[in-house]
Amino acid sequence: MANQQLNRPGKLIDRFGRRVNYVRISVTDRCDFRCIYCMCEEMTFVPRAQLLTLEEMATIARAFTELGVDKIRITGGEPLIRRNVVSLFYSIGALPGLRELVTTTNGSQLPLLAKDLKAAGVKRINISLDSLDPEKFRRITRFGELHKVLAGIDAALDAGFERIKINSVIIKNRNHDEIINLVRFAGERAMDISFIEEMPLGLNDDHNPNETYYSSDQVRAELERAYTLLPTTETTGGPSKYFRIGETGTRVGFISPHSHNFCGSCNRVRLTCDGRLLLFLGHEHSVDLRHVIRSHPGDMERLKQAIRDAMSIKPEGHEFDLSAKPVILRHMNVTGG
Numbered sequence: 001m002a003n004q005q006l007n008r009p010g011k012l013i014d015r016f017g018r019r020v021n022y023v024r025i026s027v028t029d030r031c032d033f034r035c036i037y038c039m040c041e042e043m044t045f046v047p048r049a050q051l052l053t054l055e056e057m058a059t060i061a062r063a064f065t066e067l068g069v070d071k072i073r074i075t076g077g078e079p080l081i082r083r084n085v086v087s088l089f090y091s092i093g094a095l096p097g098l099r100e101l102v103t104t105t106n107g108s109q110l111p112l113l114a115k116d117l118k119a120a121g122v123k124r125i126n127i128s129l130d131s132l133d134p135e136k137f138r139r140i141t142r143f144g145e146l147h148k149v150l151a152g153i154d155a156a157l158d159a160g161f162e163r164i165k166i167n168s169v170i171i172k173n174r175n176h177d178e179i180i181n182l183v184r185f186a187g188e189r190a191m192d193i194s195f196i197e198e199m200p201l202g203l204n205d206d207h208n209p210n211e212t213y214y215s216s217d218q219v220r221a222e223l224e225r226a227y228t229l230l231p232t233t234e235t236t237g238g239p240s241k242y243f244r245i246g247e248t249g250t251r252v253g254f255i256s257p258h259s260h261n262f263c264g265s266c267n268r269v270r271l272t273c274d275g276r277l278l279l280f281l282g283h284e285h286s287v288d289l290r291h292v293i294r295s296h297p298g299d300m301e302r303l304k305q306a307i308r309d310a311m312s313i314k315p316e317g318h319e320f321d322l323s324a325k326p327v328i329l330r331h332m333n334v335t336g337g
Contacts, residue, residue, distance in 0.1 A: 011068045012307065014314040022071040022237055022268040023064050025057055027085055029273050031078040033106050034142035035130070037169050037198045041142055050274045054084060056293050058091040060271060063303045070099035071237050077273070080109035086116045093121025100124070100237070104167065106144070110152030114159040124163045124236070125156055126194075131175045132185060140174060157189060165192040165236075165253075172214045179222045187250035194240045194253035195219045216256040223252065237267065269314070277307065279314040287313075 012020040029046050031039065052060070061072055072092055079085060080103075093101045103117065104126040117125070129149060131137040137146040156164050166186045170176050179195070186193040197216055220243075223229060228246035235242070240253030270278040275290025287310040289303065296302045 012311055014311045016314075016316055018266055018314075019068075020267055020269055020311065020314075021069050022073070023061070023069050024073045024075050024268060024270045025061060026075045026077065026271065026273045027054070027057065027079045027088065028077040028082045030081060031076055031106065032081055032108055033078065033144040035106075035128070035144075035169075036140055036142065036174075037171065046274045050290075052271075052273060052275045052290055052293075054082075054088045054091075056275070056290070057088055057271070059293060059300075060275075060289055060303065061092045062095055063300060063307060065095045065097045066300075067304055067307060068097075070097060072098060072101055074101075074103040076105075078106050078108070079103060080105050080113055086113060086120060089117055089120035089122060102126070104128070105152075106141075107149040107152030107156070108144070110155045111148075114152070114155040118159040118161060123161065124165065125161050126165045126167050127153055127156065128167045128169075129153070129182070129185075130168050130171075131178055132181055133178070136175055136178075140171070153189070153191075157191075163192060163236075164189075165194060167194050167196060169196045169198055170214045170219055171198060172212045174212065176214050176218075176222075179219055180226050183223065183227075183245070183250060183252060187245065187248045192242075192251040192253065194255055196255040197257055199257055216254040220254065239266075266314075269310075277310055279310060285313050285315055 014020060028051070034041050034043070064072070074085075074089065074092070076082075089101065089103075092098065100123050101121050102124045103122055105128070107127040107129070110127070114125075127149070130140050132146070134146045137144055137149075153164070153166075166182065168175075168179075168182050170179065183193055195216060198213060220229065223245075227248070229243040229252070230246050232242050232244050232251070234251065239255050239257075241256070242251050242253045244251055266280070269280075271289065272278060272286075275288060275293070276286040277289050279285040279287075287306060289306060292303055292306045
């Protein structure tokens with residue numbers, strides 16, 4: 001009853017009193033890379049008939065904004081390989097009440113689409129970049145070509161987004177020796193950078209995360225040997241904890257699901273490309289919004305009520321255990337960024 005009272009029209013509050021105002025929408029589980037922390041080399045993808053249409057995603061996004069969500073991130077897989085995806089950005093970017101439309105990409109499609117995304121209303125963009133060495137980059141991404149991503153970064157800079165951030169997953173003995181170079185690369189281009197601890201989602205056929213785990217504290221210690229890190233209260237509404245580098249002004253974030261669990265302030269939910277509303281990254285609690293929207297087409301109130309009701313099953317947090325087999329068998333590309 002208390003949760004029903006809290007979830008009055010225009011506001012989503014879970015049973016722990018956390019307001020949900022941020023939704024990540026995955027438009028596809030497919031990608032032109034196969035990053036070792038995100039997918040296996042051989043993957044089975046969601047059949048196309050089971051994917052939400054772009055129009056269905058736009059409708060669900062509208063429902064969320066009418067419930068008080070003011071930030072939406074478009075993710076994948078690689079979101080920019082979905083056919084006609086720019087039309088979805090335009091639809092969501094025009095929603096009343098939306099404060100911020102952002103996206104996360106591997107950068108490969110940005111030479112073609114950066115200006116269109118900016119025109120559609122995307123304010124900030126995150127670009128995944130785990131190595132500046134072409135051979136290491138290919139080993140981590142399996143299929144990726146570094147020069148295409150660097151061209152994508154240049155295209156994003158030319159497009160004039162309010163802010164561009166590099167996301168780097170640091171893996172011991174794969175790229176942990178590039179931390180300083182990655183920070184320098186971002187700083188020289190006036191970009192932010194966030195270092196992300198690998199998350200144990202899905203069975204990994206390439207390495208054992210328990211052996212390759214590199215914590216945010218280790219990354220920070222590496223940086224402090226070269227720079228002065230100044231704490232800051234700045235936030236982008238996500239899980240990053242930010243510092244400023246005193247010598248350059250570069251903003252460095254740490255996303256630390258293992259070493260510094262950030263669940264207590266969780267303000268987000270995820271919509272998978274096949275319509276599951278995931279209530280928490282490290283749990284399988286979900287609601288099938290595809291069923292709702294297809295069983296009751298045009299019934300916006302029923303859709304919004306399903307979203308409100310979902311807040312009652314949002315877990316308090318996750319407990320990732322690197323020493324055990326993953327409890328969550330879906331890979332990161334299915335989870336949605």
